[in-house]
Amino acid sequence: MSDDAVRRPRVGHIQFLNCLPIYWGLMRSGALLDVDLYKDTPDRLNAALVAGDLDIGPISLVEYLRNADDLLLLPNLAVGAADRVLSVNIVSTRPLGELDGRPVALGSTSRTGVLLGQMVLSDRYHVEPEYFRCPPDLSQMLLEADAGVLIGDPALRALYEAPALGLEVVDLAEAWREWTGLPMVFAVWAVRKDFAAANPGVVKDVHEAFQRSRDLCLAELDTVAESAARWEPFSAETLATYFRALDFSLGEEQIAGLREFARRAAERGEAPALPVDGPLFAQV
């Protein structure tokens, strides 16, 4: 018997389809055994990581920017898209250029997506709608609003349902790419600075496990899609297309996209500016 056992790191996991490939990888690689995994919605995971109830986890980009003093990024891991993302959308009953002064609902589970939606509407479409927060349900949103910003599984569903309903759908990652020429990063993985300082070996291991899991799931995307289609309201083909639209990397181009978003968020007073050498990464 040994007394040197340490507790498993408390790691967050987004229980949306966009992170299912990561879960698949963590599972298949055996890495799940080495973490206490907390599955929840992005907004609750944001709060838990900021509050110190999680050690490591995905965090919405804008929430990372607001709490960058307490956090370090895990290198080379993110949820973003080089072009279309399919699951971060403005769904509108009228052309976006006609939303000035009109009510627009912002899905309550989203932080970065709804801010990106506001940026796109004001800076690209030159409209200033009246925004209000709303549960992420399209029908409920459109009862009181002319348009809604949706993320995640409801947004993906809306994308396939909207044309039949005569609704306009704008993919916000595609809009961002056309506008800035850069990929969009919606979420990053961060570790609390205090945890990283006390447990550098664990952080390195978790990071390696995530890298392995990401690579493994990319190699098995069609299998992931087929397995998930059994339980989700999407076909295996739709899921595979979606998983392939997602970009789980955080290379130079993605970091440039992250910095550009940070600059625009700071300009709007939504987050402090990134330091010149930011974002800061964990040493792994």
Place this chain on the structure above:
Amino acid sequence: MSDDAVRRPRVGHIQFLNCLPIYWGLMRSGALLDVDLYKDTPDRLNAALVAGDLDIGPISLVEYLRNADDLLLLPNLAVGAADRVLSVNIVSTRPLGELDGRPVALGSTSRTGVLLGQMVLSDRYHVEPEYFRCPPDLSQMLLEADAGVLIGDPALRALYEAPALGLEVVDLAEAWREWTGLPMVFAVWAVRKDFAAANPGVVKDVHEAFQRSRDLCLAELDTVAESAARWEPFSAETLATYFRALDFSLGEEQIAGLREFARRAAERGEAPALPVDGPLFAQV
């Protein structure tokens, strides 16, 4: 997009080391993607399955016997031991034959283990102690009791700590084997009858997934032990020895052990008698 998606079955998982090999198998085989897994202590999982908050899950043998009208067993899956189990123990400050009229603590997380302990004490050692329920902590138990019945990780720890403390440890599965000549079954997997009737395909799939997971983990037991040793207060060797002591099968011999335990439990008024053709199994 399809509308025929169904919800994942709600499946319980015992968060003790004894079920870690099963978890490993569910993970490595990819089966975790097809269940909503609820991890908890055995007593809480018992209650959840009986209350209908779980569809399928492990259940303490005696709790199964008490609720057999609502449940069907999954064939060929159990937690038991052919001989020593290592983690279901009476730990005593004096020889067991001297416990008559003495206070004996029963670990509150155990149902079958504590009943087996009482059977062994009264029928093999011919003593009738004064029993009381107590949290499963050896030090706390021995503050007020001369002996305690412990299961799970605390029992396994006690096994290795007891000799140095001058305590006697009786392995209750070994005692059962010596006494009845049969293997002991501590927990079985059951499905609620109503769920099985409505979802026969899902039950068949979950059962197959568990069989695959069990076979896969048995083939990788040393790897499981090595991975787990990092986070548990036991060496990889101790864990591998423990995993090999466990018997996850439910064949003819194990069913005979189950029936013998059921007979003795009914004799003591602890559970209704099994029907002549019992236990009833799910059709898978």
